């Protein structure tokens with residue numbers, strides 16, 4: 598066999614542990630998963646009926662260009678229909694961008710640390726990822742600009758940044774966009790945009806008219822609570838969207854996913870309610886971290902990175918034994934875990950487990 602050389606040593610993605618496996622392995626009856634930034638409130642109650650109505654059509658291929666969903670989403674976002682592309686999660690849009698733009702040896706600039714999917718897809722295409730260290734957990738846009746060369750095809754900005762949860766402001770972002778060469782694609786990943794309450798935050802979609810080299814990624818997996826249905830989207834100028842459409846598989850989203858997404862965007866109250874509860878959860882967790890003398894990055898999505906003052910992998914194992922799954926393994930932050938903001942009771946369970954784990958560790962060392 599002769600695989601592409603760039604994929605031979607590529608690791609297989611290691612997902613967070615499923616709840617059922619943790620229960621079985623550790624003999625626990627109650628496990629809280631705060632590892633994958635899923636919505637603790639599920640999805641809009643309107644989704645069930647929308648899915649049930651689609652069940653009669655499971656044998657029929659979906660609408661490959663998602664015409665009705667596109668129409669409704671364009672109205673919701675205030676863009677034209679030819680500015681939107683859907684994917685099997687926004688993960689797929691990331692893969693399609695890499696597929697459409699990267700040749701072996703091309704360069705692509707991203708933060709270190711950020712969402713790992715940018716680099717893995719660049720690797721698959723043989724592109725070189727230039728990883729620019731975060732400053733205080735935040736994208737260093739000046740340094741990223743300095744890292745752009747005439748071989749740079751795309752720059753990735755994750756806002757809020759996963760895993761640190763920080764944002765760049767609209768002023769910082771537009772200063773960056775004003776200076777970056779127009780032939781470089783700027784991918785602004787706004788998977789958590791709907792959670793943000795900070796007034797300095799940019800709605801990237803409002804910037805598309807001024808910056809034709811910008812594409813914004815959003816998803817139904819996070820605040821809309823449809824992670825299992827795999828549907829996300831990109832918004833950009835028609836010329837950019839067309840290029841990405843040219844490398845898209847014909848039926849990359851399902852009927853069920855499209856129907857659920859349509860029902861979700863119509864339910865503004867659900868989104869507003871989740872945003873409000875999430876903001877309260879952040880406040881509660883921040884207060885508890887301060888009480889425990891732990892430092893954390895300012896969180897703007899539905900997750901917080903907190904420094905647990907111990908090897909994160911150890912804390913991960915301790916918390917797991919106490920029935921709480923979090924995320925560890927961020928190479929730049931070996932003493933930090935990322936925890937999803939859960940419901941009130943999940944957050945309390947996490948804090949009590951964290952406190953117990955910290956005390957146990959103190960007693961040991």
Ligand SMILES: *Cc1c(COP(=O)(O)O)cnc(C)c1O
Pocket residue numbers: 634685686687688689712755759786788815816817818819824827828829
């Ligand atoms: C969750 C997430 C996504 C995409 O999720 P999909 O389920 O594939 O839509 C994209 N970017 C970031 C930063 C994320 O955290």
